[in-house]
């Protein structure tokens with residue numbers, strides 16, 4: 369990496385900032401993350417600082433400026449330092465040592481109108497201090513604020529880049545209509561995972577846990593993922609494997625994911641690379657699995673990735689596969705260590721209905737219609753999503769429940 373930097377630096381003699389130069393290297397996210405974790409070896413940090421001196425703006429009175437763009441090379445690659453500064457600044461009274469300014473592009477017609485940056489100005493004598501301590505401190509404060517304020521993010525990769533926004537899904541384990549014992553088992557497993565961070569370290573295992581969520585559509589797989597994220601306070605990375613065209617695509621997607629995250633592979637059965645290999649297959653499929661001459665990622669590479677996830681800096685990983693067809697998936701993907709807990713989400717059963725009655729209609733405690741519906745749900749196959757749709761149609765709790773009773777009667781007739 370350092371030798372690459374040596375080669376590239378001279379060609380950026382007029383680049384406006386350290387961060388802009390930094391962004392031109394494909395490894396910048398790794399570097400940034402490492403910087404954030406205070407793990408950059410001191411020699412490399414000093415090297416970067418000394419080599420990049422030329423890229424600061426010179427100002428009168430020995431002041432220099434550091435420009436922190438909102439995005440890296442395109443609008444799909446957000447800069448975490450910018451986000452950190454944005455959250456951090458309102459909490460600080462203007463310092464006499466450092467001046468922050470938001471530099472917005474006011475020309476709406478310009479091609480670059482989406483570009484904005486924070487410009488940090490400080491005495492040039494503080495240059496090393498800013499890079500070595502101040503920026504990492506801003507990032508750390510931001511991380512602490514995120515977990516305190518529970519600003520969770522959901523990142524989604526539908527093409528060649530991750531996009532992200534705030535995870536505002538309200539689902540929690542209190543609002544999920546699940547069988548109470550299953551719910552308790554999941555919560556206990558998550559809490560054990562959270563508590564055992566040191567244990568994983570001691571036995572030399574990466575701090576990670578895998579969950580397979582399977583069941584028909586509308587049974588709460590996405591809601592459960594949101595509840596897990598809200599419980600653990602982990603960000604979510606949702607990777608659509610149909611957009612992954614090669615092993616290197618897969619590696620690139622993975623490289624940009626930070627720890628303390630939930631990595632979601634939705635509808636995993638939609639990818640034939642992960643189908644059960646016990647079925648006879650063609651030579652070309654075998655080649656695919658080896659990742660040779662294939663346009664798609666290989667199962668072996670996905671397995672290697674999952675097995676090789678390391679928890680740097682004590683950060684944990686939760687990997688979630690969702691599927692409507694568990695039977696289609698290669699058992700190699702599902703074994704403990706990869707998918708530690710298989711969670712079956714199914715049709716709404718009576719015991720879970722009071723949670724929906726409470727969420728949607730505010731009904732707590734005994735209600736004769738709730739009791740009647742509980743009994744009916746034991747004899748029908750209706751998803752929580754369908755029940756939710758019925759409950760939301762009527763503001764009056766009694767009318768809503770009566771309408772649901774009618775609907776369930778109809779369902780029971782049809783299935784007899």
Ligand SMILES: Nc1ncnc2c1ncn2[C@@H]1O[C@H](COP(=O)(O)OP(=O)(O)OP(=O)(O)O)[C@@H](O)[C@H]1O
Nearest residue numbers: 543544545546585586587588589590591752753756
């Ligand atoms: N177990 C549940 N408890 C509470 N609400 C639920 C549950 N399952 C589904 N819902 C409601 O139904 C809607 C759809 O659920 P969700 O998207 O979580 O299902 P899913 O299994 O992920 O569906 P799909 O496979 O189609 O993506 C949600 O808005 C949620 O409010």
